[in-house]
Amino acid sequence: MHIPDGFISAPVAAVGCVVAGGSVAYAVKATKKKMGEKQIPLMGVLAAFIFAAQMLNFPIAGGTSGHFVGAALAAILLGPWRGILIMTCVLVVQCLIFQDGGLFALGVNILNMGIIASFVAYYIYRGSALFGEGRKRKLIGGGLAAWFSVVIASVACAFELAISGTVPLKIALPVMAGIHALIGIGEGLITAAVLNLIMATRADLLELQKA
Amino acid sequence: MKHSFIDKYSDLDSLIHRLDPRTKFIASLVFIISVVLTPTSNWRAFALHLCLVTSLLIIAKLPPFYVLKRSLVIFPFVLLVAVFIPFLKPGEIAGSYNIWLWQVSVTYAGLLILANVAVKAWLCIFSLILLSATTKLVDLLKGLKQLGIPKVIILILSFMYRYIFVLVDEAMRMRQARDSRSFGGGRLRQLKTLGNMIGTLFIRSYERGESIYAAMLCRGFGDEIRSLRQLGFKRIDASFGVAFGLVIISSAIIFW
Numbered sequence: 001m002h003i004p005d006g007f008i009s010a011p012v013a014a015v016g017c018v019v020a021g022g023s024v025a026y027a028v029k030a031t032k033k034k035m036g037e038k039q040i041p042l043m044g045v046l047a048a049f050i051f052a053a054q055m056l057n058f059p060i061a062g063g064t065s066g067h068f069v070g071a072a073l074a075a076i077l078l079g080p081w082r083g084i085l086i087m088t089c090v091l092v093v094q095c096l097i098f099q100d101g102g103l104f105a106l107g108v109n110i111l112n113m114g115i116i117a118s119f120v121a122y123y124i125y126r127g128s129a130l131f132g133e134g135r136k137r138k139l140i141g142g143g144l145a146a147w148f149s150v151v152i153a154s155v156a157c158a159f160e161l162a163i164s165g166t167v168p169l170k171i172a173l174p175v176m177a178g179i180h181a182l183i184g185i186g187e188g189l190i191t192a193a194v195l196n197l198i199m200a201t202r203a204d205l206l207e208l209q210k211a
Numbered sequence: 212m213k214h215s216f217i218d219k220y221s222d223l224d225s226l227i228h229r230l231d232p233r234t235k236f237i238a239s240l241v242f243i244i245s246v247v248l249t250p251t252s253n254w255r256a257f258a259l260h261l262c263l264v265t266s267l268l269i270i271a272k273l274p275p276f277y278v279l280k281r282s283l284v285i286f287p288f289v290l291l292v293a294v295f296i297p298f299l300k301p302g303e304i305a306g307s308y309n310i311w312l313w314q315v316s317v318t319y320a321g322l323l324i325l326a327n328v329a330v331k332a333w334l335c336i337f338s339l340i341l342l343s344a345t346t347k348l349v350d351l352l353k354g355l356k357q358l359g360i361p362k363v364i365i366l367i368l369s370f371m372y373r374y375i376f377v378l379v380d381e382a383m384r385m386r387q388a389r390d391s392r393s394f395g396g397g398r399l400r401q402l403k404t405l406g407n408m409i410g411t412l413f414i415r416s417y418e419r420g421e422s423i424y425a426a427m428l429c430r431g432f433g434d435e436i437r438s439l440r441q442l443g444f445k446r447i448d449a450s451f452g453v454a455f456g457l458v459i460i461s462s463a464i465i466f467w
Contacts, residue, residue, distance in 0.1 A: 004285040005339075007292070010247045028363050040363065041427060042420040043380070049416035051371070052378035053409045055264030056386060058401060068409060077413070089364070089371050095350065097218065099339045100284055103333075119266045154261045166328055175294070184330020186402060192405020194413065202414050 001157055001180070002094065002109055005102030008162040016160070017107030023115050024088050030081040043082065047089035050074060054090075058186060064184050071113055071153075072121035072146035073191050077198075079209035080122040084116055087114035112153045122209075135199060138206075139169035139192045146191035147184040154180035220344040226447070227271040227345045232354030234448040239342040242322050243335045245459050251327045257334065259462040263455075264337045271345050281340050285332045292328050295321075343460055348372055353442055362435070374419075382412060 008016075031039050050070040057067050070090075075083030088110050094100040101109045128141025158176040162169035198205055221228070227235070249256045268278055342351075349369070356365040385408045393404065434447070 002284075004288055005243050005335030006247060006285075006333075007288055007328055010244065013247065014225055024364070025361065028361060032363065037427075037432070038424045040366045041370055041423040042417075044367045044414075045374050045416050045420035045423060047371040048368065048374035048378045051375055052382040052416075053412055055379060055382055056405060057407060058405050068405070073409075073413070085367070089368055091373070092368060093348075093371060095339070096343055098284070099281060099336050099343065100242065102335055103240060103342075104247060104335070108373045162323045166324065167292055175291075178306065189399070189402045190409060193403045194410040197407050197410030198414065199346055201410075202317060205414065205417060 001113060001154055002091075002101030003105045003112075003160070004099075007102075007106050007154055007164065007166050008105055008108055008160055009166075010104075012160055012164045013108055015103045015107075015113050016105070016109075020088070020110035020115065023084060023202070027081040027084045027088070032139035037172065040150045043089070046074065047086045047093075050086055050090050051093065058190075066183055068190050069113065069117070069150060069187055071117035072125075072149040072187065073194055074143075075118035075122040076142055076145060076191070077197070077205065077208055080118045081207055082209075083118035083122065084110075084114045085120060087127070112156045112160075117149040117153045120152045121145040124148050134142060134206050138199070139196055142195045144186035147181075147188035150184035150187050151180050161179055189190040218343060218346070218348050220277070222346045223345075225270055225271045225345070226339070226451075227267060229278060229447065230451055231442055231444055231448045232346050232350045233358055233442065234444070234452055235342050235346055235359065236351065236354055237307075238452070241339045241456070241459055245340075245463065246331050246334045248302045249331075249462075251323060256462045257330050259458070263458050263462075264334060264341065268337065268341055271341060273341070273344050277344075278337065278340050282336045285336055289325075289329050289332065292325055296460075339367050349438075350442070353438075353440075357442065366435075370423075374416075375420075378412070378416060381415065382408075385412065429461075 005013075014190070031043065037040065050073075053070055054067050071083060071087050074086045078086070091106065091109050091114060093100060095103060095106050122145070124145040125141050128137060128144065131137055131141075154176045155173065158167075158169065158172040161167050162172050195206070242260070246257075246260055249260070268275075344353075349372070352365050352368055352372070356362060389404060389408065393401075396404075
């Protein structure tokens, strides 16, 4: 879902940069207020964690493999603003080192996989608290949150490509959403498994987003 | 993990390597924006862009095979657009095929969009490869800081850069341990194992982050990482900037 340069038009890319810049600036302020100086090493190490976790592949059908994205996990464990900050750093490094996602398109990529994915995941996970407080609820809520974060980010990606005139929306939308609905299943199951482990071993880390 | 996994070739020596990271970053951004803004049918401007970026890649002594291999990351997106071509709005038909019961026609308008997107994406990725293969990330971050990116982001990115190696090593060790113990099992089980690995990695990373902060406090960390190497614009940056700017502007004026 990392959009390279050239696939989105200049106005869309520029709007993406402005929105991403503003949100990241706010995210820096919001996390600084909560964590102070500790923000710097902790966000840095956790961004490196997401990066490392993305290198663990798992097999999907037919010899292809997928990898974990992690935006949902970061947002669920640490809250949406810290999630945005971490995903932004991951995307910047992926762009500058692996050319995964374009430079001018970086704003749009941060918007999709950082901002949209974090907020969708966080609010679905929190919203699932309305249906009870048990362990099962948290796992299902976390899994659904991860699935929706992947699918809705891909829907946003389809809209951006369509507005740029690269692909027609009526086909881009079902294709992007369809592919990512499948990818999202892996993401959802892994996120639930991670939450399950953390609940069993360090349940205190699940309360970080409130701190 | 080999250190050269990240910013490979950035320790070569060439004219491009010696430029200030700020010069290179701004030049790349200008190049990419100029490519994206070039109108679809303007092939001569694209040719000029291609000449510019390939000559810079040659000056930087980057192995061509490496550059081509790296540029393949855009391929899935090109494929995605290619799939849509038959469904694009009707126009003059370039060719039509019968795939089973389905008549598919490819229009010139559709092909033009595909070619345009592919050319633009390839040009942009070449310039990004040029930037990242000739600049050490540490220097690039220092340059970005002087270009006005907030200090906090730069610091977080520098920490991330330092710990990527540690945590990727850790992840690879876990993967090796899993592979040497696991005999496959169902897909669901594999995902669960992966989830446990990622969860363990998260807990270890979080704890590592806390002990790093404690260590930083002990050593009196201010709010800056100081280093001996200072960036400075040299005459070569100015001449490169002027030459580069002239080519970009002329591509816009002559071929518009």
